[in-house]
Amino acid sequence: MKRIGQLLIKGYRRYIIMQDYQLLDISREFFSIALKNDALLKRVNNTGIFFMPEIAYVFECGLFISMNKSALLGNRDYQWVRERDFGYGPTDCLFLHEDKTKVSIAIEFKMDNGIDAYLKDIEKLRKLESPDHKFIKLFCSYKHLFVGQEEDYLKDMQDAFKDSVRLIKSDTFRTNNGNPNKDICLFTLWEVDSTKKYKPFLHPNFD
DSSP states (O other), X not given: OHHHHHTOOSSHHHHHHHHHHHXXXXXXXXXXXXXXXXXXXXXXXXXXXXXXXXXXXXXHHHHHHHHTHHHHHSOSOEEEEXXXXXXXXXXXXXXXXXXXXSEXXXXXXXXXXXXHHHHHHHHHHHHOOBTTBEEEEEEEEEEEEETTOHHHHHHHHHHHHOTTEEEEEEEEEEOOSSOTTTEEEEEEEEEXXXXXXXXXXXXXXXX
């Protein structure tokens, strides 16, 4: 990942390509954290990812990013902040850069809620503004479904979220939420306000 960042060249288009690659890396790590905990919970009490409290999953994701800031964010100069309220309700996980010319990251998570709850978090992210920070805004969700429901549910999410939310990654895995023969988890990561012009948070001052 660091090598890729060092290949950064001038030009907005190149920035966007690199940022998408970076967002995919973050999504893969979030998905891997869910798989790891699902396997652990299956082993210790025959459950799965939905036995894990949302706040515990959020903390693990934040901790992982904080421990790998240079690789995932391109720079160590980010402060990990939890539940900061900028006037629109607390945001689950933030990585704030003190340099106003750099982009900070705001992430909301939802564990097995309905689309109405997802829309509330997305709307909160859309409103999120600060004179001290420019934000890349991400929304991550895990939804319990039965085998065969995932494509229709993902389409329902896309229809509800409209065009200003861009799907970065979706994936599924088998889990145990009381019916291990049918239970699956649908993982999604979305970029909110993806039409904003101040895009990259991957920037050329790499460590």
